[in-house]
Amino acid sequence: MIDDFAKEYLHSDLREMREALLWKLDGLSEYDIRRPLTSTGTNLLGLVKHLSIWEATYFGEVFDRPFPEPLPRWDDDALRQGLDMWATEQETREDIVDRYRRVWQHSDATITALAIDAPGRAPWWPQPDVKLFAILVHMLIETSRHVGHADILREQLDGSTGTIARRAPAEHDAAFWEARRTTIERAARAADPSTA
Numbered sequence: 001m002i003d004d005f006a007k008e009y010l011h012s013d014l015r016e017m018r019e020a021l022l023w024k025l026d027g028l029s030e031y032d033i034r035r036p037l038t039s040t041g042t043n044l045l046g047l048v049k050h051l052s053i054w055e056a057t058y059f060g061e062v063f064d065r066p067f068p069e070p071l072p073r074w075d076d077d078a079l080r081q082g083l084d085m086w087a088t089e090q091e092t093r094e095d096i097v098d099r100y101r102r103v104w105q106h107s108d109a110t111i112t113a114l115a116i117d118a119p120g121r122a123p124w125w126p127q128p129d130v131k132l133f134a135i136l137v138h139m140l141i142e143t144s145r146h147v148g149h150a151d152i153l154r155e156q157l158d159g160s161t162g163t164i165a166r167r168a169p170a171e172h173d174a175a176f177w178e179a180r181r182t183t184i185e186r187a188a189r190a191a192d193p194s195t196a
Contacts, residue, residue, distance in 0.1 A: 059107035062120040
């Protein structure tokens with residue numbers, strides 16, 4: 001009984017994080033979802049593309065239930081070069097988002113079909129023999145991590161934050177945020193006398 005509870009609990013959280021990631025694209029231009037917002041090129045649509053590939057791999061290949069569409073394999077040079085982290089001009093938002101949703105369906109079918117202790121194999125892991133439980137936890141952590149990245153990127157673009165619309169913080173004006181930032185900056189400088 002606890003196994004079923006744990007599986008559903010993790011699966012439910014994964015579903016919520018997936019939706020949160022896509023929510024970060026809402027209302028933004030093609031340029032804003034694609035443009036590099038960090039020195040390493042991190043961008044919103046690239047995060048979606050990256051997670052679609054790796055979720056398909058983890059819930060597909062690891063359990064011998066391959067995703068039915070062509071995707072780079074875990075040992076593909078394209079992934080080593082980071083090509084999963086950004087969208088080319090030929091790749092549309094709709095293509096990437098729709099594929100991510102199809103990956104969800106495929107992953108959800110795997111999660112539903114298998115017991116939480118079902119064995120799998122992740123050859124790129126130091127200990128490649130895994131269980132569905134470990135993969136569920138890994139993908140929840142990985143997805144949540146990238147939703148956190150997306151939250152910061154979106155805040156840089158237009159100030160919006162949060163994981164889902166119903167939990168988004170109340171809007172504050174620019175004066176509120178400038179006052180908060182000034183207070184935090186003052187505290188940071190006071191904590192480090194070398195900045196004085």
